[in-house]
Amino acid sequence: MDIRAPRVVVAGGHSAGHIEPAMNFADALRRLEPAAEITALGTVRGLDTVLIPARGYPLELIPPVPLPRKATRALLHIPSRLRESIRTAGTILDQVRADVVVGFGGYVAAPACLAARQRRLPIVIHEANIRPGAANRMAALLTPHVYTASPDVRLKHGTAIGIPLRPAITGLDRPATREAARRRFGLNPDDPVLLVTGGSQGATTINAAASGAAAALRAAGVQVLHITGPRHTVEAEDPSYVVLPFVDEMQHAYAAADFAICRSGAMTCAELAAVGLPAAFVPLPDRGGEQRLNAGPIVAAGGALLVNDADLTPTWIETTLLPILTDPVRLAAMSARASATGAPNADTVLARHVLTIAERRRPAR
The missing domain is CATH 3.40.50.2000 (Glycogen Phosphorylase B;)
Structure with a gap:
C-alpha cells in the first residue's frame, strides 16, 4: 500500500533557544524520511525570519502572542490576540494538511497547539529548559506526547530524551x-x-x-x-x-x-x-x-x-x-x-516518535 509522505508542522520561534532544537529535529526527521513535508511556524518578532529560512524550511508567519510568566495588565489583551493567532495557525494547518504539530515553546507554540487541538491533530511537545515556559506548560495539558531535556523538568507526561542537536x-x-x-x-x-x-x-x-x-x-x-x-x-x-x-x-x-x-x-x-x-x-x-x-x-x-x-x-x-x-x-x-550527562541522539529519538505518531493518521494515496 502506497502511503503519502508525513506532513509535519514545527512550532518554535522567537529565540535561538527555541528555533535551534526545532530545526535540528526537522533535519533529523528529513534524514529519516526524506519525503517528509515540513513547515515551520514563526512570527516577525525575534529570529524566526533569519534562522529558519537559512536552514531551508518554508516559514509561515502568525501573529505573536507573548505569554507573561506573571499576572500583569498584559494578560487583559491576550484573549483577542490569541484568537487571531489561533485562526491564522489553523488556516496554515489546513492548507498544508498537517498530520502532526510539534511545539518547542515560544510565541508560536501555544497558538499552534490550540489550533491543532481544535482539529484533533496529534500534538508533540519538546521542552529544552529545566523550568518550562508558559506555552509548553499549557500545551503539555493537551497531549500525552511530551519530551524534555532532563528528568528534572516537571511537565505532565514528560519523558526525558535530551535536546536535539546538530550532527x-x-x-x-x-x-x-x-x-x-x-x-x-x-x-x-x-x-x-x-x-x-x-x-x-x-x-x-x-x-x-x-x-x-x-x-x-x-x-x-x-x-x-x-x-x-x-x-x-x-x-x-x-x-x-x-x-x-x-x-x-x-x-x-x-x-x-x-x-x-x-x-x-x-x-x-x-x-x-x-x-x-x-x-x-x-x-x-x-x-x-x-x-x-x-x-x-x-x-x-x-x-x-x-x-x-x-x-x-x-x-x-x-x-x-x-x-x-x-x-x-x-x-x-x-x-x-x-x-x-550528554544525550547525543535526542534529535533522532524525537523524530522517530513523531514519525510513528504521523503514520497512524496518514491515509493511503
Whole structure:
C-alpha cells in the first residue's frame, strides 16, 4: 500500500533557544524520511525570519502572542490576540494538511497547539529548559506526547530524551580534530586552550574577567580563544590570546578547547555535554535561576563548575580555574563526567516518535 509522505508542522520561534532544537529535529526527521513535508511556524518578532529560512524550511508567519510568566495588565489583551493567532495557525494547518504539530515553546507554540487541538491533530511537545515556559506548560495539558531535556523538568507526561542537536556537534571527535581546530584559530596545537564565550550576544562580566586574567593565563602557558559577541571588544596584546566577535561553526571552537567559561543556556549545556567539554558555567543572574538549573546535572556529575556572575573575577580565574587548566588528568576526568550527562541522539529519538505518531493518521494515496 502506497502511503503519502508525513506532513509535519514545527512550532518554535522567537529565540535561538527555541528555533535551534526545532530545526535540528526537522533535519533529523528529513534524514529519516526524506519525503517528509515540513513547515515551520514563526512570527516577525525575534529570529524566526533569519534562522529558519537559512536552514531551508518554508516559514509561515502568525501573529505573536507573548505569554507573561506573571499576572500583569498584559494578560487583559491576550484573549483577542490569541484568537487571531489561533485562526491564522489553523488556516496554515489546513492548507498544508498537517498530520502532526510539534511545539518547542515560544510565541508560536501555544497558538499552534490550540489550533491543532481544535482539529484533533496529534500534538508533540519538546521542552529544552529545566523550568518550562508558559506555552509548553499549557500545551503539555493537551497531549500525552511530551519530551524534555532532563528528568528534572516537571511537565505532565514528560519523558526525558535530551535536546536535539546538530550532527556537527554530536558527531564531533574532539581529540581527533583538536590540532586542526587550533591551527584554524591560529593557536599552538600543544598548549591548553580556554574557550571564553558569552553566547551570541556576548557577556560583559565574562569578557571582563577573562581579559583581566590574560597575563596570568599567559604566564601559565594557557591559550585563550575568546568569542566576545558582536557588540563587545576586548584588547589582546599576545598571539596566544585570540579574540573573535563571533564564530559561526562552534564545533571548531569546542574541538580547539580544553575548558570553557560560558553562560548556561539550555543549548550551551547540551552541546558541551555532548562533546564532553568541561566548563565553568556563569548563569545569567536575572532569569529567575533558570540557567542555574540548566547547569545543575553537569555540575552534579563533576563535569563542570558553577560560579555566580558577581563572583567571576580575574582572581577567581587565577586561583580556581588555572589549577584545573594546567592539570591534564583532572581535565580528562571532568571531560568524561560531562560526556556521561550528554544525550547525543535526542534529535533522532524525537523524530522517530513523531514519525510513528504521523503514520497512524496518514491515509493511503
